[in-house]
Amino acid sequence: MTKMRFTCLALALGLFACGPAGKITGRVTVEGGSSAGVAVFAYGAASAATVTNSEGAFTFAGLPDGEYVVRATLRDADVEELSTATTISNGGTAAPEPVLAFKASAATVTGRVVFADGSEAGNLSVIATGPETVGTRTEVNGSFTFSKIKNGAYVVSVEVRDTREGRVGIGVAADGTKDVGELRLTPVGQLKGVATFGGMPAAGVTVWVPGTSVSSVTDGVGAFSLVDVPTGNQTVIAKIGEEPFTRSINAAVTVVRGVNPDLQLTLMDDPPKTGTIQGTITFRGPRDPRNIQLSVLGTSVTGAPSANGTYTLMAPVGEWEVIATAPSHPKLSLGRVTVREGQVTQLPGAQLSFYRTIFRSNAPMSVSTGFGLGFDNHAWGITNIDDGSDNRLALVHAITGELRFLASGAYSSPIISRNGKYAAWSAANAVFVYEMATGAISVFNDVDPLSSFVFSTDESTLFVVRNPMGGSTLRRIPLANPMAAVTFPSTGVSTHIVSQSNDRFFVREGSTDYRLVTPLIDLEDAFTNVTGTLNTTPTAWAYTDCAVTCQLKLLSPASTMAAVAVSGFSVVNNGLNTSSLNASGEYPCFKVVASGVTFCAKATDGTRYPLPNDVTTLRYNTTGTRMIYTYAAGGGVSGLREDAVPPSASTVDLDTSMNGWNVNWLSPTRAFGLEGGAAAGRKVRLVTAGTAAPVDTDTGTQAFNVVGPLLVYSQQSTSKWRAILGDGPTRPLDIPLTQSPSLSARAFQGDTLTRFGQVAVPSDSVVMHIIDENAGMVRKLNEGRCSASIRSGAMELCVASRPGSGTTYFFQYQGAASFEYLDGSASTVGIIGTQTVALGAVALSLDSRELLLGSFSP
Numbered sequence: 001m002t003k004m005r006f007t008c009l010a011l012a013l014g015l016f017a018c019g020p021a022g023k024i025t026g027r028v029t030v031e032g033g034s035s036a037g038v039a040v041f042a043y044g045a046a047s048a049a050t051v052t053n054s055e056g057a058f059t060f061a062g063l064p065d066g067e068y069v070v071r072a073t074l075r076d077a078d079v080e081e082l083s084t085a086t087t088i089s090n091g092g093t094a095a096p097e098p099v100l101a102f103k104a105s106a107a108t109v110t111g112r113v114v115f116a117d118g119s120e121a122g123n124l125s126v127i128a129t130g131p132e133t134v135g136t137r138t139e140v141n142g143s144f145t146f147s148k149i150k151n152g153a154y155v156v157s158v159e160v161r162d163t164r165e166g167r168v169g170i171g172v173a174a175d176g177t178k179d180v181g182e183l184r185l186t187p188v189g190q191l192k193g194v195a196t197f198g199g200m201p202a203a204g205v206t207v208w209v210p211g212t213s214v215s216s217v218t219d220g221v222g223a224f225s226l227v228d229v230p231t232g233n234q235t236v237i238a239k240i241g242e243e244p245f246t247r248s249i250n251a252a253v254t255v256v257r258g259v260n261p262d263l264q265l266t267l268m269d270d271p272p273k274t275g276t277i278q279g280t281i282t283f284r285g286p287r288d289p290r291n292i293q294l295s296v297l298g299t300s301v302t303g304a305p306s307a308n309g310t311y312t313l314m315a316p317v318g319e320w321e322v323i324a325t326a327p328s329h330p331k332l333s334l335g336r337v338t339v340r341e342g343q344v345t346q347l348p349g350a351q352l353s354f355y356r357t358i359f360r361s362n363a364p365m366s367v368s369t370g371f372g373l374g375f376d377n378h379a380w381g382i383t384n385i386d387d388g389s390d391n392r393l394a395l396v397h398a399i400t401g402e403l404r405f406l407a408s409g410a411y412s413s414p415i416i417s418r419n420g421k422y423a424a425w426s427a428a429n430a431v432f433v434y435e436m437a438t439g440a441i442s443v444f445n446d447v448d449p450l451s452s453f454v455f456s457t458d459e460s461t462l463f464v465v466r467n468p469m470g471g472s473t474l475r476r477i478p479l480a481n482p483m484a485a486v487t488f489p490s491t492g493v494s495t496h497i498v499s500q501s502n503d504r505f506f507v508r509e510g511s512t513d514y515r516l517v518t519p520l521i522d523l524e525d526a527f528t529n530v531t532g533t534l535n536t537t538p539t540a541w542a543y544t545d546c547a548v549t550c551q552l553k554l555l556s557p558a559s560t561m562a563a564v565a566v567s568g569f570s571v572v573n574n575g576l577n578t579s580s581l582n583a584s585g586e587y588p589c590f591k592v593v594a595s596g597v598t599f600c601a602k603a604t605d606g607t608r609y610p611l612p613n614d615v616t617t618l619r620y621n622t623t624g625t626r627m628i629y630t631y632a633a634g635g636g637v638s639g640l641r642e643d644a645v646p647p648s649a650s651t652v653d654l655d656t657s658m659n660g661w662n663v664n665w666l667s668p669t670r671a672f673g674l675e676g677g678a679a680a681g682r683k684v685r686l687v688t689a690g691t692a693a694p695v696d697t698d699t700g701t702q703a704f705n706v707v708g709p710l711l712v713y714s715q716q717s718t719s720k721w722r723a724i725l726g727d728g729p730t731r732p733l734d735i736p737l738t739q740s741p742s743l744s745a746r747a748f749q750g751d752t753l754t755r756f757g758q759v760a761v762p763s764d765s766v767v768m769h770i771i772d773e774n775a776g777m778v779r780k781l782n783e784g785r786c787s788a789s790i791r792s793g794a795m796e797l798c799v800a801s802r803p804g805s806g807t808t809y810f811f812q813y814q815g816a817a818s819f820e821y822l823d824g825s826a827s828t829v830g831i832i833g834t835q836t837v838a839l840g841a842v843a844l845s846l847d848s849r850e851l852l853l854g855s856f857s858p
Contacts, residue, residue, distance in 0.1 A: 020065070020090060020091020021061070021062045021063065021064065021091055022063050022064070022065060022088035022089070022090075022091045022092050022093065022094065023059060023060060023061040023062070023063060023088070023093055023094070024042055024059070024060040024063060024068060024070060024086060024088065024093070024094040024098065025057070025058070025059045025060075025093055025094070025097065026040075026057070026058055026070060026086075026097050026098035026099060026100070027052070027055070027056045027057045027058070027097075027099055027100075028040065028052045028056045028058065028072050028074075028099075028100045028101075028102065029056055029099070029100070029101045029102065030056070030074065030077070030102045030103070030104050031101070031102065031103040031104060032103060032104040032106045033076075033077075033102070033104030035052055035055070035056030035102075036052055036053065036054045036055075036056065037051050037052060038051060038052045038056070038058075038072055038073070038074050038102075039051055039072065039073050040052060040058045040070065040071070040072045040100075041070070041071045041072075041073075042060045042063070042068050042069070042070050042071075043068065043069045043071070044063075044066050044067050044068030044069060045063065045064045045065065045066030045067070045068070045088075046063050046064055046066075048060045048063065063088055063094075064088070065088045065089055065090065065091065066087070066088060067085065067086075067087050068085070068086050068087070068088065068094060069083055069084070069085055070083065070084055070085075070086060070098040070100070071083040072100040072102075074102045076104065076105050076148055076150075077102040077103060077104055077105060077150075078102075078103045078104075078105055078131075078150050078151060079102065079103070082100040082101070082102060083100075084098045084099070084100060086098050104148070105148050105149055105150040105151070106148065106151070106176070107146075107148070107149050107150065107151050107152075107174035107175055107176065107177075107178070108145065108146065108147050108148070108149070108174075108176070108177040108178070109128060109145070109146040109149065109154065109156060109172055109174050109177075109178050109179075109180060110143070110144065110145045110146075110177070110178070110179045110180070111126075111143070111144055111156060111170075111179060111180040111181060111182070111183060112138075112141070112142045112143045112144070112181070112182050112183070113126065113138050113142040113143075113144065113158050113160075113182075113183045113185065114142050114182050114183070114184050114185070115142075115163075115184075115185055115186070115187045115257075116184060116185065116186040116187065117186075117187055117230075117231045117232055119187060119231070119257065120140060120142075121138055121141075121142035121185075122138050122139060122140040122141070122142065123137055123138060124137060124138045124142070124158055124160055125137055125158070125159070126138060126144045126156065126157070126158045126183075127156070127157055127158070127159075128146050128149065128154045128155070128156045128174075129154060129155050129157070130149075130150070130152050130153050130154030130155065130174065131149075131150040131151070131152035131153075131154075132149065132150050134146055134149055138158075146174075149174060150174070151174055151175045152173075152174055153171065153172070153173050153174070154171070154172050154173075154174050155169050155170070155171050155172075156169060156170055156171075156172055156180050156183070157169030157170075157183075158183050158185070160185050161258075162187060162188060162189065162190075162257045162258045163185040163186055163187050163188060163257070164185075164186040164187075164188050164228055165185055165186060168183050168184065168185060169183070170183060186230070187231045187257035188227070188228040188229055188230060188231065188255075188257065189229050189231055189255040189256055189257055189258060189259070189260050190225070190226065190227050190229065190258065190259050190260060191225070191226040191229055191236065191253065191255065191260050191263055192223070192224070192225045192226075192260075192262050192263070193223070193224060193262045193263030193264060193265060194218075194221070194222045194223050194224070194262070194263075194264060194265070195207065195218045195222045195224060195238050195249075195265040195266075195267060196222055196264070196265070196266050196267070197247060197266070197267040197268075201218075201220070201221045201222030201223075202218060202222050202238075202240065202247075202267055203218055203219060203220050203221075203222060204217060204218060204240060205217065205218040205222070205224070205238050205239065205240045205265075205267065206238070206239055206240065207224045207226065207236060207237070207238045207265070208226075208236075208237055209226065209229055209230075209234050209235065209236055209237075210235055210237060212229070212230060214226050214227070214228055214229050218238075224238075229255050230255065231255045231256060231257055232254070232255060233252065233253075233254055233255075234252075234253050234254075234255050235250055235251070235252055235253070236250070236251045236253050236263065236265070237249070237250050237251075238251075238265045238267060239267075240267065241270075242300060245270075246269075246270040247267040247268060247269050247270060248267060248268070248270055249265050249266060249267050249268060251263060251265055270316075273316065273317040273341040274314050274315060274316055274317065274339070274341065274342075275314075275315060275316075275317055275339035275340050275341055275342060275343050275344070275345060276312060276313070276314060276315075276339075276343070276344040276345065277296070277312070277313040277314075277315055277320075277322060277337055277339060277344075277345050277347060278310070278311065278312050278313075278344055278345070278346050278347070279310070279311060279322075279334060279346060279347035279348065279349060279350070280305070280308075280309045280310050280311070280349040280350070281294070281305050281309055281311060281324050281334065281349070281350050281351070281352060282305075282309040282351055282352070283326070283351065283352050283353075284351045284352070284353045284355075288307065289304075289305040289306070289307065289308070289309040290304055290305060290306070290307060291304075291326055291327075292304060292305055292324050292325070292326050292352055293324070293325050293326065294311055294313060294322065294323070294324055294334075295322070295323050295325070296313060296315045296320045296321075296322055296323075297320060297321045297322075297323055298318075298320055298321075299315060299316055299320060301313055301314065301315045301316075309349075315337075315339045316339065317339050317340060317341050318338075318339055319336060319337070319338045319339075320336065320337055320339060321333055321335070321336045321337075322334040322335065322336075322337060322347060324350065324352050325352075326352055329352055329353070329354045330354065330356045330401075332350060332352050332353070334347050334348075334350050335347050335348065355852040355853065356401050356852065356853055357851070357852055358396065358401045358402075358403045358851050358852070358853045359385065359403055359851035360851070361385075361387045361851075363387040363388050363389065364387065364388055378416070378419055378420025379397055379398040379399050379420070380395050380396070380397055380398070380416055380420045380423070380436070381395070381396050381397075381398060381416075382394075382395060382396075382414045382415075382416060382423070383395075383396050385851065390408050390409060391408060391409065391410075391411070392405055392407070392408045393405070393406045393407040393408070393411050393414055393425055394406060395416075395423060395434075395436075396853060398853075401853050403851075406423065406425065406432075406434055406441075407425060407427065407432065409427070410427060410428075411425045411426065411427045411432075412425065412426050412427070413425060413426050413452075413453070415453075415454070415455065417455035417459040418455065418457055418458075418459060419459055420436060421435070421436055421437070421459045422434060422435055422436065422455060422459060422462075422479065423436065424453060424455065424462065426450055426453065428450075429445060429446055429447065429448065429449060429450045429466075430443050430444065430445040430446075430450075431443070431444045431445075431450065431453050431462070431464055432444075433462060433479065442479075442482060444462070444464060444475075444477060444482070446466055446475075448466040448467065448468040448473065449466060449467045449468075450464070450465075450466055450467075451465040451466055451467045451472065452464075452465045453465070454499070454502045455502065456502055456503050456519045457501075457502055457503050458503075458519065459479070460478060460479060460480065460519050461476060461477065461478055461479065461519040462477040462479055463475070463476055463477075463499075463502070463505060463517075464477065465497055465505075468493050469493075470493050471492070471493030471494050471495050472493060472494050472495075472496070472497045473487055473488065473489070473493055473494065473497075474487070474488045474494070474497050474505050474507050474517060475487045475488075476488070476517055476519070476522075478519075486522075488505075488507045488509075488515060488517055488522065489507060489509045489515075494507045494508045494509065495508050495511075496508040496514075496533055496534065498533075498534055498536055499536070500536040500538050500540055500557060501538060501557065503518055503519060504516065504517075504518055504557070505517045505518075506526065506527070506534050506536070506540065508530075508534070509524075512528065512529050512530050512531070513525060513527065513528045513529070513530065514526050514527040514528075514530060514534055514542075516555070516560065518560065521560055523560060523561070523562065525562055526540075526555060526562055526563055527540070527542050527544060527553060527555070527562075527563050528544065528562075529544045529545045529546075530542045530543065530544050531543045531544065531546040531550060531573050532573065532574065535578075537578070537588070538557045538585075539554060539555070539556055539557060539585065539586070539588040539603045540554070540555040540557075540563065541553065541554045541555070541563075541588060542563070543571070543573050543574070544563075544565075546573050548572075549570040549571060549572055550570060550571055550572065550573050550575075551565045551566070551569075551570060552565065552566040552569060552570075552571060552576070552590070552601070553565050553566070553606075554566065554588065554601060554603040554606060555603065556586055556603035556604050557585075557603075559603070559604060564603075564604070564605055564606040565606050566601045566606045566608050567606045567607060567608055568608060569599075569608055571592060572594070575592055575593050575594060576590045576591065576592060576593065577590070577591045577592075577593050578590055578591070581598075581615065581617075581618045585603075585620060585624045586602060586603050586604065586624070587600045587601065587602055587603070587609070587624075587645050587646055588600065588601060588603060589601075589611070589615070589618050591614070591615060595613070596613040596614040596632070597610075597613055598610075598611040598612065598613060598614065598615040598631070599611055600645075600646060600647060602646060607646075609646045609647050611629070611631070611647055612631040612639065612641070613631065613632070614631050614632035615629050615630070615631045616629075616630050616631060616632060616638065616661075617629060617630050617661070617662070617663055618630075619663055619664050619665060619671075620645065620665075621665040621667075621668045621669075621671070621689070622665065622667075622668055623668045624645060625644065625645055625668070626642065626643070626644060626645060626665075626668070626669075626671075626689045626690075627642070627643050627644075627645055627647065628640075628641070628642045628643075628663045628664075628665065628671040628673070628687060629641055629643075629663065630661040630663055630673070633653075633656045633657075637656065637657050638656075638661050639653050639655065639656045640653065640654045640655040640656075640661050640663070640673050640685070641653055641654060642654060642671060642687050642689065642690075644690070652692045654673075654685070654687060654692065654694050655673075655685070655694070661673045661674065661675060662674040662704070664706055664711075665709075666709045666710075666711060666724060666725070666726050666727070667709055667726045667727045668689070669688060669689040669727070670686065670687070670688060670689070670726070670727050671686075671687040671689070672684060672685065672686055672687065672711055672724070673685040673687065673694075674701060674704050674713065675701075682699065682701045683696045683697065683698060683699040683701060684696070684697050684698050684701055684704075684711075684713060684724075684730075685697075686724075697730055698713070698715050698717075698722060698730070699716075701713050701714055701715070701716070703737075703740075705740075705741065705742075709725060709726040709757075710723065710724075710725050710726075710757040710759075710771070711723065711724045711725075712733070712741055712759060714737050715732075716737075718732065719736060719737050720732060720733060720734065720735060720736055720737060721733045721735045721736075721737065721741055721759075723757065723759060723769075723771055723778070725757040725771045725773055726773065728771070728773040728776075731771060731777075731778050732778070733759060733769055733778060734769070734780060735759070735761060735769065739761045739762075739763060740761075740762070741759050741760065741761050741769075742759075742760050742761070742762055757770070757771035758770060758771075759771070767780060767781070768780075768781045769781075
């Protein structure tokens with residue numbers, strides 16, 4: 001008995017000779033293919049292999065009990081290897097029955113390789129790279145087919161030597177039968193050879209193929225090599241020397257793909273035959289024509305006009321095109337001319353303009369634009385083109401003249417992000433966002449009515465405000481990942497959404513709390529227990545925690561923390577007045593209506609800074625470092641003070657005897673006060689920041705006007721107006737007091753608003769008075785009204801449209817020289833980036849127009 005157990009054990013360690021023998025039966029299915037002859041393997045207590053029969057069935061017999069893994073392998077299937085587990089127990093049939101289901105690769109990709117010159121494209125290797133890498137070769141006509149490849153994304157490419165591209169490819173999602181179209185290649189050839197003159201090698205000869213960029217210069221033995229020459233009939237030109245003493249040769253060559261036979265180019269002396277080209281060229285506007293460069297294309301002949309615009313060019317005999325160019329101007333063809341030996345050929349007179357045609361319409365056309373009048377960080381402008389049948393929204397590039405059409409029909413509110421990365425517009429309830437770099441358009445739609453939308457300053461985020469029934473919602477959309485968009489409030493609607501800037505929104509949640517939302521964060525309890533509404537000017541403030549009295553809470557324009565309470569202060573609801581006070585920046589100012597108590601507060605920590613009671617007008621300078629204000633001093637008179645920010649309790653009065661003041665700043669260090677009271681005693685008081693010694697001038701002032709740093713006021717003694725610009729002196733204007741002037745101060749890139757001022761009279765649409773503190777003078781110009789300004793180096797230009805004449809032009813503030821004009825056709829002028837821009841539709845005929853763009857950077 002013992003011996004018998006030993007023998008069985010020994011057999012069990014061999015080929016399972018003892019115990020019951022079981023089997024595994026199963027099947028393989030192949031969707032879209034045959035399941036016969038598929039290799040199947042079993043691994044476990046023993047190993048075995050077989051292949052499926054014609055029905056896909058398989059059997060492993062004589063296997064011991066145990067757990068097995070059954071694996072099948074089928075090439076050209078979507079998944080080439082499948083496996084499943086089964087178990088043999090008590091010598092029976094394994095369970096569960098293993099079934100391995102394959103899906104045959106069924107995708108077919110077709111296409112065609114073509115050469116740009118129409119030559120044969122057969123027997124070329126085409127590769128498809130994706131879930132698998134397969135190759136094929138083209139037929140005689142260039143067609144190719146990949147059959148029974150796995151479904152998935154492939155790049156189909158062909159690489160061919162002696163083509164300009166070398167290799168081209170296209171992506172395709174293979175599923176079923178897909179045709180990728182044409183893979184187009186441009187065949188090129190290589191030309192080598194030697195240039196000689198008088199039987200000797202000619203070094204330094206330029207050899208080129210006209211109409212291409214292909215060129216070479218011969219070496220010391222006269223050899224040259226031209227690569228990437230387009231196939232077909234070409235002309236090879238070899239030339240050396242300067243006009244009129246040149247040597248050259250023209251050779252007609254039929255170029256084939258690849259290497260071509262060597263060329264032998266024998267140069268000959270060009271006959272010194274010349275003729276004369278004459279004409280007249282000027283600028284559109286009184287610029288010096290001598291700044292124009294003339295050139296005869298195809299020759300080395302260049303020149304410039306004289307002071308009156310006439311020119312004379314000596315050119316070789318032949319047919320040539322004459323071109324005029326100047327800085328910031330597109331080139332102008334003066335025409336093609338046939339030059340004959342010893343003869344004078346006259347070209348028509350012409351004017352060089354920086355206007356270029358960017359669009360033509362066969363119908364009457366009008367344009368309107370959204371050109372900015374400030375200095376943006378990009379060169380794109382928005383324009384609407386109406387040709388009578390439809391409105392079309394387009395972008396125009398101020399430098400290149402590129403025109404991109406974005407939308408048509410009923411659209412509204414087009415905007416461009418700060419650095420020109422995106423443009424956006426709305427139609428119905430949808431917001432469309434266009435990405436400049438890729439041309440991709442994203443659409444953000446909703447059933448709720450659209451209220452407004454803005455880009456954040458860093459261009460990362462689009463904020464959209466909608467007005468569902470009963471309130472408003474704010475949606476913050478990260479443009480790099482729109483799926484991460486968030487709506488505020490998360491449920492329901494808000495009764496108040498207020499924008500502090502393009503980067504900061506406050507959303508009322510519930511009835512009393514406000515959430516702060518920025519591109520990166522949202523602060524749930526920025527303001528809590530608010531009574532009334534939130535104010536942003538741009539410091540945010542509100543009445544909170546109102547029982548008998550309320551707290552005043554502030555949140556600075558840059559803070560992402562909860563609002564802070566003003567220290568040691570409470571007030572009844574709606575008990576504050578900010579009218580005529582400065583409520584912006586880090587130190588907003590308030591006045592208690594009931595008591596007249598006036599103070600400023602630090603927005604970041606709530607520290608309160610008392611001011612005299614009953615402050616009536618308070619103004620900060622442009623840097624936010626100084627303030628000037630008036631207050632009720634008692635007895636029907638006003639006090640005047642100038643102080644630092646934050647204010648000091650020891651500030652000295654500049655005056656306490658006048659009957660009212662009008663105050664403001666002309667520069668960061670200079671303020672003014674205009675007295676009220678009787679006209680005979682009124683005067684202008686100039687205040688220098690940080691000093692207690694104001695300077696009075698011009699008593700008897702009855703009227704004034706101020707814009708930014710420019711003050712214009714009446715002077716009774718001369719019955720004319722006077723002006724002060726920034727830190728400059730008082731300057732007389734040749735405008736009688738019977739006329740009421742309008743005024744503006746023009747800003748230039750990198751400057752403060754103190755260089756130039758403009759004063760005009762509404763009754764005179766042509767005359768303009770320019771206050772030039774660079775030159776220390778006032779000039780009276782007959783140039784219309786300045787609508788935008790730009791600075792380039794030391795030159796300051798104004799963009800103007802002369803009313804009544806339709807003339808658009810540019811002139812210098814210094815000297816008033818007009819530069820460029822477009823009579824009766826400019827629809828708009830302005831500044832885009834660093835370009836001065838004019839855009840207008842000009843009639844070509846009764847029923848057609850062309851759109852002209854002029855952009856100028858002197």
